[in-house]
Amino acid sequence: MTLTDSSPRTAGRREGDTAIRTTGLTKRYGRVTAVDGVDLHVPAGVRFGLLGPNGSGKTTLVRMLLGLVHPTAGSVELLGSAMPRHAATVLPRVGALVENPASWSHLSGRANLRLLDAAGPGGRRRDRRTRVDDALERVGLGGVDRRPVRAYSLGMRQRLGIAAALLRAPALLLLDEPTNGLDPRGIGEMRTLLTALNEGGTTVVLSSHLLSEVEALCTRVGVMDAGRLVLAEDLAALRTPTGLVTVRTPDPARAAAVLGDAVTARSGDALTVRAADPAAVNARLVAAGVAVAGLAEQRRSLEQVVLELTGSGSDRIASAMTGGVR
Structure with a gap:
């Protein structure tokens, strides 16, 4: 199956529009502060990845954004409107998958989506069948039969949950662990779908324990630790040069002698070279008659950035590594 984006492209998005804004957002459960004074700004049109250790407050934050949990203090705006005051008009424009996909396990996937669409705000009965079929097609379940959801694999359940989030062609998509249960091919297909939706105008916000997937997909990232937002920055700005250059050459011994x-x-055939200017390394080798097959500036990975912010000795952070981020 192939994931496709059949939704119309969203026009009229203005530079500087805000998809999400929180001010001093706080949630306490008794003496425990799950989210602590978070000021978050997600510009419209980005692909935003939310990362952090287990118990860092990510899922609680997402649930507050959707009005599923009421904050102890602070405020939330989605798509320029205050939540939960304007939930009735905002939520039909928001698609969400939080924690495990919900379903009626004895019904088929198609029947589940029809019921979810009918129960949700703003559902239009006259084109429900078309919207359900389009959503299933986009996530690779277009050929799904009448078998009940209880017979689905974990990956199929995850695809169905994402299809439910796409029913209304959302302006904002909030996904918690969207690649959970998917095989490597499915993960690649999901990345392609989310990129296409974003290019069509949908702001994509996801939390994931796969740092490599966030690094491959997202244009901006936020990192939470102990309930606080400790970083929110464009990915390109985070991946600063390390001061090292990788040189590939068919004559590594001679290149090493020159450098x-x-x-x-x-x-x-690869050398790691300490250098501030890759072009200068290349010029030096070429002047000495050493052929250069490849030259690449080494940059910090997202994993390095997150580990620095949340404790390099922690085993709670996962890339395609181990453990889980919530």
């Missing part, structure tokens, strides 16, 4: 002490490591 001398600047070489910090060698593996096969």
